[in-house]
Amino acid sequence: MQNLCYALKHDSPIGPLWSYWTKRGLYRLQWADTAQPEWIVDETLGSASAKSAADKLDVALIAFFAGHAEDFAWVRIDSLGWTPFADKVYRKCREIKPGSTMTYKQLAQRAGNERASRAVGSAMARNRVPIVIPCHRVVSSSGGLSGFSAPGGLETKRLLLELESD
Known part of the structure; x- marks a missing residue:
């Protein structure tokens, strides 16, 4: 603990x-x-x-x-317990700008392992600081919404993306 x-x-x-x-x-x-x-x-x-x-x-x-874009890059995060790969994934995910999305594969490529899309998905599912690490900006290869473990699931993911797109 x-x-x-x-x-x-x-x-x-x-x-x-x-x-x-x-x-x-x-x-x-x-x-x-x-x-x-x-x-x-x-x-x-x-x-x-x-x-x-x-x-x-x-x-x-x-x-x-309230709908104002924010990237939360200034927030210092306690990364204790993260694997080196998860740390890379989270750092690259924080670079996704508000109003933008990136696929799991693209994020895997940016983290240095283009074949690690599933591992990226697992890291996103374990993200303990959603919004600050904007896992809601990561989408499936088709561009559709997939996987979001916060209450409300995909509806919450959709809401967060809509807040950033206005």
Whole structure:
């Protein structure tokens, strides 16, 4: 279990969205039906920088859900536990601009292994910081929507893409 030092609830049209922070950065961004964080957060481990980053993310998420393009590249992420390949995939995924999409194969190519489309799909399914790592911008080879593990599944993916296209 991570040493979580701060948690903040953000409002979204999909439901409550919780950000969980460590001293290294954003550890998880998760939709949850609960009014309380599901993880134990020890704020004595916290730092002013985690709270400041969470507050800044809150402002950016409000703008994002209001339809203002945001790439969230400034958010520092705690990548502890990621494989080297997943780390590459997530870094390349963060380069996809708001309003744009990329196929799993294209993302695999950018991550250095053009035959790893399925591995990219697995990495996207395990993405613990959706929106900040914009897995909703990754589409099937036909350009259609496929695979999205957040509540609402493909409808949520469609909504996130529509927010960015306006």
